[in-house]
Amino acid sequence: MPKITFALPDGKERTCSANEGLSLMEVALQNALPGIIAECNGSAACATCHVIVEDALAAMLDPISEHENDMLEFTAAARQPGSRLSCQIRVDDRLDGAIVRIPAEA
Amino acid sequence: MAGTFAFKAGSTAVPMISDVAFAELLNDPYPTFKRARDMAPIVRIEAAKIMVATRYDDIVAMERDPETFSSENPQSLVNKVMGHTMMRKDGEAHQRERRAIDPSLRPGAVKSCWGPKLEAVFEDIVARFERDGEADLFQALAAPMAGRALAEVLGFQDVDWQTMAFWSQSLIDGAGNYSGDPEISRKAVEAARGVEDAIDRALPYHRANPNTSVLSSMIHAEDPHEIDQIYANIKVAVGGGLNEPRDSILTLILGLLQNPDQLERVKANPNLWPVAFEEAVRWTSPIGMYPRRVTRDIVFSGVQLRAGDQVGLCVGAANRDGSRFEDPDRFDVFREKKSHLAFGAGAHFCAGTWVSRHMVGRLVVPRLFERLPNLRLKDPDAVRIQGWVFRGPVTLPVVWGA
Numbered sequence: 001m002p003k004i005t006f007a008l009p010d011g012k013e014r015t016c017s018a019n020e021g022l023s024l025m026e027v028a029l030q031n032a033l034p035g036i037i038a039e040c041n042g043s044a045a046c047a048t049c050h051v052i053v054e055d056a057l058a059a060m061l062d063p064i065s066e067h068e069n070d071m072l073e074f075t076a077a078a079r080q081p082g083s084r085l086s087c088q089i090r091v092d093d094r095l096d097g098a099i100v101r102i103p104a105e106a
Numbered sequence: 107m108a109g110t111f112a113f114k115a116g117s118t119a120v121p122m123i124s125d126v127a128f129a130e131l132l133n134d135p136y137p138t139f140k141r142a143r144d145m146a147p148i149v150r151i152e153a154a155k156i157m158v159a160t161r162y163d164d165i166v167a168m169e170r171d172p173e174t175f176s177s178e179n180p181q182s183l184v185n186k187v188m189g190h191t192m193m194r195k196d197g198e199a200h201q202r203e204r205r206a207i208d209p210s211l212r213p214g215a216v217k218s219c220w221g222p223k224l225e226a227v228f229e230d231i232v233a234r235f236e237r238d239g240e241a242d243l244f245q246a247l248a249a250p251m252a253g254r255a256l257a258e259v260l261g262f263q264d265v266d267w268q269t270m271a272f273w274s275q276s277l278i279d280g281a282g283n284y285s286g287d288p289e290i291s292r293k294a295v296e297a298a299r300g301v302e303d304a305i306d307r308a309l310p311y312h313r314a315n316p317n318t319s320v321l322s323s324m325i326h327a328e329d330p331h332e333i334d335q336i337y338a339n340i341k342v343a344v345g346g347g348l349n350e351p352r353d354s355i356l357t358l359i360l361g362l363l364q365n366p367d368q369l370e371r372v373k374a375n376p377n378l379w380p381v382a383f384e385e386a387v388r389w390t391s392p393i394g395m396y397p398r399r400v401t402r403d404i405v406f407s408g409v410q411l412r413a414g415d416q417v418g419l420c421v422g423a424a425n426r427d428g429s430r431f432e433d434p435d436r437f438d439v440f441r442e443k444k445s446h447l448a449f450g451a452g453a454h455f456c457a458g459t460w461v462s463r464h465m466v467g468r469l470v471v472p473r474l475f476e477r478l479p480n481l482r483l484k485d486p487d488a489v490r491i492q493g494w495v496f497r498g499p500v501t502l503p504v505v506w507g508a
């Protein structure tokens with residue numbers, strides 16, 4: 001089972017085992033991680049599941065859809081180069097060992 | 107909160123509130139909501155003949171489990187009045203239709219297309235009354251703004267706001283017509299016909315000229331809507347897309363006029379307008395309740411529910427849940443920032459969220475305060491707020507000028 005490390009808004013880290021096929025958002029909710037609200041439960045409609053991924057991971061993931069790109073302009077914490085909606089990222093073994101940051105709200 | 111109330115498994119004991127009259131619920135549902143919240147996770151409100159969930163965490167949990175708490179309900183009056191709309195579908199069936207309309211409503215479309223169009227509508231509406239010195243903002247501003255905006259976004263070029271308002275109210279009344287009142291049914295049928303005719307008139311233009319409107323998105327989507335889906339989903343948008351911006355415009359204005367100190371701070375820092383809007387819809391949520399159908403026997407938060415039960419998710423109550431929001435009945439732009447449920451939660455998260463955030467929170471209300479110096483309530487006692495399923499000010503008399 002891939003292990004993913006979340007860097008939390010308060011600077012702490014949490015490493016979570018993640019079931020393949022779940023979205024990163026769902027993994028975050030399962031582990032009750034702070035900062036992932038996910039109001040729309042994964043429909044890419046609310047922008048409250050914002051995470052920031054490292055360049056290497058960003059390059060590996062499916063490209064950002066036009067819709068996700070739009071939504072990323074409306075996150076509570078300002079968008080950054082690695083910004084993604086965690087509900088749009090599926091867990092697979094390529095994510096094993098990845099570090100994903102949950103930004104602190106502006 | 108799970109386990110707080112240990113009802114025996116197999117018991118159907120959902121506690122009941124039976125001493126509240128329906129009129130009380132309409133005038134001020136919040137004391138009843140609070141009682142229900144303190145009483146149990148699920149409570150039956152006799153006057154409304156429905157079981158309701160009123161706690162924030164419970165509603166979030168239900169919305170995260172659409173397999174158990176389904177939006178589908180073949181028996182629902184909404185389906186009879188409007189057809190099988192996406193609001194009453196789950197999973198992939200819902201998502202397919204939702205995806206088709208999303209391009210019209212996503213933030214990018216709001217910025218590039220609806221922003222400028224709605225600004226022109228707003229200017230036209232304000233110009234009609236700004237020299238009067240006083241007005242009822244329900245009739246003068248909120249109702250025409252919401253009706254014209256909705257016609258614009260859906261893609262109706264020849265429907266005035268009064269007609270939109272008639273359709274919307276008639277469809278809503280029809281969907282809630284549990285007593286089978288023939289006059290209400292007749293009006294709902296008339297409104298449904300009116301919407302279908304307007305769609306038939308508009309479609310040739312949208313076919314020939316792809317654009318940002320919802321009608322256009324429906325027919326040009328990768329997975330386009332069939333005509334029956336268009337009829338049904340436009341009806342649900344007419345029924346469900348007019349009250350909310352209208353009521354949230356008035357609620358935001360009211361909250362600020364009743365709290366002049368907060369108004370001054372918001373005016374001094376315009377970045378606070380979006381925050382003020384979120385607080386307004388938390389404080390008095392335009393949609394107070396929507397139903398879900400229980401699909402299997404389940405003990406939820408210690409309460410036994412049965413397959414087929416209807417539960418009303420009272421987001422209006424959850425948004426005043428004291429365990430989440432401090433001093434929840436108070437309008438306070440400066441409260442600790444926390445997400446609320448005014449736009450719902452889960453897959454049915456309000457499709458119009460981004461249009462309304464822009465229109466109400468960035469355009470209409472901030473501009474109004476700019477345009478009308480010294481805007482104030484004409485008579486603080488004359489303000490009336492009504493409703494529990496849909497809630498908002500029904501009249502808002504104001505004066506301005508020296």
Ligand code: FES
Pocket residue numbers: 025037038039040041042043044045046047048049085086087088
């Ligand atoms: S959960 Fe709403 S956008 Fe990801």
